[in-house]
Amino acid sequence: MNVTVDDDLCRGHGVCASACPSVFVIADGGYAETTTNDVPSDLHPSVRDAADGCPEHAIHINEEHHVH
Ligand code: SF4
Structure with missing residues (x-):
């Protein structure tokens, strides 16, 4: 499985990082x-x-x- 985050759409809520912290992290810029x-x-x-x-x-x- 390949997974990507669309930088143009991401608003940095962090729902993804809560659901799957092994794969999604919030970077310094505030986006996933x-x-x-x-x-x-x-x-x-x-x-x-x-x-x-x-x-x-x-x-x-x-x-x-x-x-x-
Ligand atoms: S931080 Fe994660 S859940 Fe929030 S908008 Fe970005 S990709 Fe979606």
């Missing part, structure tokens, strides 16, 4: 950043929760399907 581009599967549910909970819909998830 992701700590990884390849989210481990055990964190997928909380990343989806974060994306669903983001008031600005700034979190974009790209589900990757591994072939083998």
